[in-house]
Amino acid sequence: MDLSTYVELAAATDRYGPDEIDDALRTALYGVAGEAGxxxxxxxxxxxxxxxxxxxxxxxxxELGDLLWYMGALCRRLGLDLNExxxxxxxxxxxxxxxxxxxxxSYDSTYPAAQRLxxxxxxxxxxxxxxxxxxxxxMEPLGEFAERYWARTKRKxxxxxxNDNAIRDDGYRYHDVIHLAHAAVxxxxxxxxxxxxxxxxxxxxxxxxxxxxxxxxxEEGLSAFVFNYVEDEGFxxxxxxxxxxxxxxxxxxxxxxxxxxxxxxxWQQAYLQAFQVFRAIxxxxxxxxxxxxxxxxxxxxxxxxxxxxx
Numbered sequence: 001m002d003l004s005t006y007v008e009l010a011a012a013t014d015r016y017g018p019d020e021i022d023d024a025l026r027t028a029l030y031g032v033a034g035e036a037g038x039x040x041x042x043x044x045x046x047x048x049x050x051x052x053x054x055x056x057x058x059x060x061x062x063e064l065g066d067l068l069w070y071m072g073a074l075c076r077r078l079g080l081d082l083n084e085x086x087x088x089x090x091x092x093x094x095x096x097x098x099x100x101x102x103x104x105x106s107y108d109s110t111y112p113a114a115q116r117l118x119x120x121x122x123x124x125x126x127x128x129x130x131x132x133x134x135x136x137x138x139m140e141p142l143g144e145f146a147e148r149y150w151a152r153t154k155r156k157x158x159x160x161x162x163n164d165n166a167i168r169d170d171g172y173r174y175h176d177v178i179h180l181a182h183a184a185v186x187x188x189x190x191x192x193x194x195x196x197x198x199x200x201x202x203x204x205x206x207x208x209x210x211x212x213x214x215x216x217x218x219e220e221g222l223s224a225f226v227f228n229y230v231e232d233e234g235f236x237x238x239x240x241x242x243x244x245x246x247x248x249x250x251x252x253x254x255x256x257x258x259x260x261x262x263x264x265x266x267w268q269q270a271y272l273q274a275f276q277v278f279r280a281i282x283x284x285x286x287x288x289x290x291x292x293x294x295x296x297x298x299x300x301x302x303x304x305x306x307x308x309x310x
Contacts, residue, residue, distance in 0.1 A: 003083045006068070122288065123158055
């Protein structure tokens with residue numbers, strides 16, 4: 001049966017009239033909560049009596065039907081189409097739980113070579129102690145990327161040396177791996193565009209909006225927020241997916257930027273890769289990180305491994 005048709009037919013058994021809006025809405029809300037609890041309660045009784053998972057459906061089927069009735073009533077009272085609610089749920093979960101990455105959008109393929117993000121960014125993270133005895137990290141460009149970077153900026157290091165800027169050592173001095181992951185997996189990083197001097201100046205609006213100071217601040221703020229969020233989860237150790245609330249927040253933060261069109265699976269992969277590298281590089285106190293935009297991969301090699309793929 002079509003869900004919208006079910007909702008229409010179920011309306012015939014709704015005791016509330018069209019003018020009893022508040023009472024009807026409260027009853028529907030309480031009904032959803034109550035029937036969900038009944039499903040759990042009946043299942044508990046079944047398992048406590050020694051029932052198997054195969055047979056529990058015979059005990060909770062009626063409660064599931066009552067739950068559906070209240071869900072339909074709630075949708076009707078709120079002006080929602082239950083078919084659309086169901087489809088949105090399928091779409092959301094398909095985006096979260098799929099491992100299939102879409103093609104990488106090209107944000108700069110039509111621009112001159114000097115205004116494109118390098119397709120392969122190789123850097124060595126070097127950690128040293130300052131006289132004040134807190135660790136500081138600098139990034140040294142390597143290989144072909146180093147040659148291009150030096151030719152454009154005449155600088156030895158990529159960006160400025162960083163420390164944690166915190167009372168406790170939390171490794172935030174290595175947070176540039178997040179920007180490298182943004183570039184590798186999403187093809188996007190206003191921060192790296194600024195550092196590499198490859199802003200898209202050919203288009204004044206793109207330069208101002210997508211590569212400008214606000215976009216840089218958004219990326220830095222997003223990186224700091226995600227860092228703090230996942231720190232409580234062991235920096236995603238053993239995780240294969242991000243929290244739905246985190247993914248929704250990410251989408252809100254980048255609203256208005258070109259990267260806002262990226263699917264959730266791409267953001268998920270960016271941070272899973274970023275923090276896999278982060279965990280390894282903080283343990284090794286440095287090493288080589290390669291952002292490969294063609295492969296959409298961020299990789300790490302400890303500095304002591306000798307010959308390094310740069």
